[in-house]
Amino acid sequence: MKNSNIQKPVVLVIAGHDPSGGAGIQADIESIANAGCHAATVITSLTAQNTNQVIETLPQEPDSFRKQIKLVIEDMKIASCKIGMIGSIKLIDVIKEELSKLNIPIVLDPVLSSTSGQTFTNKEMCEDILSSLFPLTTLATPNSEEAKLLSQATDLNSAAKSLLKHGTQAVLITGTHEATDNVTNSLYTENDAPIEFHWERLPETFHGSGCTLSSRIAALLALGNNLNTAVEEAQAYTWNTLKHGLKLGHAQSQPDRFYEK
Amino acid sequence: MKNSNIQKPVVLVIAGHDPSGGAGIQADIESIANAGCHAATVITSLTAQNTNQVIETLPQEPDSFRKQIKLVIEDMKIASCKIGMIGSIKLIDVIKEELSKLNIPIVLDPVLSSTSGQTFTNKEMCEDILSSLFPLTTLATPNSEEAKLLSQATDLNSAAKSLLKHGTQAVLITGTHEATDNVTNSLYTENDAPIEFHWERLPETFHGSGCTLSSRIAALLALGNNLNTAVEEAQAYTWNTLKHGLKLGHAQSQPDRFYEK
Numbered sequence: 001m002k003n004s005n006i007q008k009p010v011v012l013v014i015a016g017h018d019p020s021g022g023a024g025i026q027a028d029i030e031s032i033a034n035a036g037c038h039a040a041t042v043i044t045s046l047t048a049q050n051t052n053q054v055i056e057t058l059p060q061e062p063d064s065f066r067k068q069i070k071l072v073i074e075d076m077k078i079a080s081c082k083i084g085m086i087g088s089i090k091l092i093d094v095i096k097e098e099l100s101k102l103n104i105p106i107v108l109d110p111v112l113s114s115t116s117g118q119t120f121t122n123k124e125m126c127e128d129i130l131s132s133l134f135p136l137t138t139l140a141t142p143n144s145e146e147a148k149l150l151s152q153a154t155d156l157n158s159a160a161k162s163l164l165k166h167g168t169q170a171v172l173i174t175g176t177h178e179a180t181d182n183v184t185n186s187l188y189t190e191n192d193a194p195i196e197f198h199w200e201r202l203p204e205t206f207h208g209s210g211c212t213l214s215s216r217i218a219a220l221l222a223l224g225n226n227l228n229t230a231v232e233e234a235q236a237y238t239w240n241t242l243k244h245g246l247k248l249g250h251a252q253s254q255p256d257r258f259y260e261k
Numbered sequence: 262m263k264n265s266n267i268q269k270p271v272v273l274v275i276a277g278h279d280p281s282g283g284a285g286i287q288a289d290i291e292s293i294a295n296a297g298c299h300a301a302t303v304i305t306s307l308t309a310q311n312t313n314q315v316i317e318t319l320p321q322e323p324d325s326f327r328k329q330i331k332l333v334i335e336d337m338k339i340a341s342c343k344i345g346m347i348g349s350i351k352l353i354d355v356i357k358e359e360l361s362k363l364n365i366p367i368v369l370d371p372v373l374s375s376t377s378g379q380t381f382t383n384k385e386m387c388e389d390i391l392s393s394l395f396p397l398t399t400l401a402t403p404n405s406e407e408a409k410l411l412s413q414a415t416d417l418n419s420a421a422k423s424l425l426k427h428g429t430q431a432v433l434i435t436g437t438h439e440a441t442d443n444v445t446n447s448l449y450t451e452n453d454a455p456i457e458f459h460w461e462r463l464p465e466t467f468h469g470s471g472c473t474l475s476s477r478i479a480a481l482l483a484l485g486n487n488l489n490t491a492v493e494e495a496q497a498y499t500w501n502t503l504k505h506g507l508k509l510g511h512a513q514s515q516p517d518r519f520y521e522k
Contacts, residue, residue, distance in 0.1 A: 007509060008507055010509055019304075021301045029282070033519050034519075036522045039282050040509075041282060043280075043304075047329075048329045050333055052336060058325055068309045076281070076311070076509050246269055247268060248338075251336075257294070
């Protein structure tokens with residue numbers, strides 16, 4: 001048994017489940033475990049999906065969902081939290097109320113649709129995410145399309161400024177969907193100039209890259225890294241999981257979160 | 262991108278979800294990933310639990326559950342399967358029908374109750390598991406209490422013989438619950454003498470050791486190992502995850518499935 005002082009930090013994950021194992025809590029569990037942390041996962045919505053399509057989203061009832069979060073946070077010391085796909089407006093208030101009790105870094109990946117095009121979030125949910133969850137958020141990690149949709153802005157600088165006004169301490173906008181040769185991700189904070197990160201664009205499309213990135217950042221924050229280091233190292237890890245991606249189904253590839261094995 | 266010939270084998274997991282991350286599909290995902298395979302996970306039941314107690318089990322509706330399995334097995338080449346906690350008799354028929362289409366090794370861990378004492382399975386479910394799932398099973402991995410309860414036998418040799426008659430090719434009965442100095446696990450097959458494995462007994466109780474073991478065996482079978490090798494190596498791995506166990510909540514310890522990190 002390890003000395004109780006050197007236990008692994010626990011990252012609370014609040015996200016959807018994807019049976020194919022590319023995205024959702026499985027992506028989070030693997031990305032967090034690979035970083036040397038332990039994930040505790042509360043599922044917002046079950047889904048029926050494969051590497052090609054999402055055909056059904058089944059959100060949990062708020063009462064069961066709350067019970068599951070409460071049991072975990074009353075039992076374990078939580079070091080950080082990652083929020084992913086939510087799937088139902090009823091769950092947003094529960095998340096807000098339960099996370100307000102904890103004073104921990106929160107990474108919010110506002111998953112508005114799947115890479116294959118399924119929409120998870122309507123306008124009312126977007127507004128509720130902004131008003132209820134952004135004020136609790138340390139870092140939001142929208143892709144460029146999600147950033148524009150959430151902020152109603154047409155360019156990324158304006159989108160980032162608008163999202164920061166809703167209370168998140170920082171915004172990392174990922175640029176995979178932009179028509180650029182390389183992928184540019186940009187980290188925005190209130191007072192500093194944006195920091196740009198450039199990554200070689202890979203030819204495939206992937207199922208679960210955003211989940212992998214955001215949960216890795218949450219794990220690196222749980223381990224005590226500052227935000228800039230966590231954001232930079234998590235991108236490098238995620239890029240490697242994509243570079244070594246697996247083609248396990250007929251459509252999108254999956255990140256290999258244990259590419260060393 | 263890896264050559265398509267060296268993709269990781271996919272292990273289909275059909276099991277419950279435990280938000281604390283000690284047991285259920287998270288145990289399976291981690292144990293399988295650590296073996297160098299990829300898990301595709303279809304959830305039978307959500308639960309509200311922590312390291313101390315299971316307070317609610319929420320089985321999926323059979324139609325949604327079937328849709329989720331079908332989408333995965335139609336999209337991915339499945340190399341082996343692990344079945345864990347089921348939680349509802351309605352799901353047993355779906356599992357039987359969908360798995361009958363696949364010709365793969367199946368490891369069945371008949372989780373009848375949690376280590377903390379919550380019962381998941383009534384008498385009718387036990388009978389249905391025996392008549393519907395045991396004929397498809399390559400290896401069943403009950404603990405000694407589950408073996409006796411399922412078979413209605415009072416000693417382990419008779420229990421194993423009875424379980425083999427229901428159609429499984431082999432039975433591994435784990436001995437953690439027996440009052441012995443060391444833990445003895447026994448592998449029974451139809452024609453060979455039982456093989457005993459002896460492990461140093463650890464002082465703690467654990468949340469998720471059975472899930473870790475059974476999914477590791479399924480992964481080792483997916484990688485092409487024969488049954489005896491898979492059973493022996495999976496026990497060694499599981500014992501190490503327990504030896505390096507984590508005390509993350511107030512009650513039971515959790516296996517550290519990435520104890521190397």
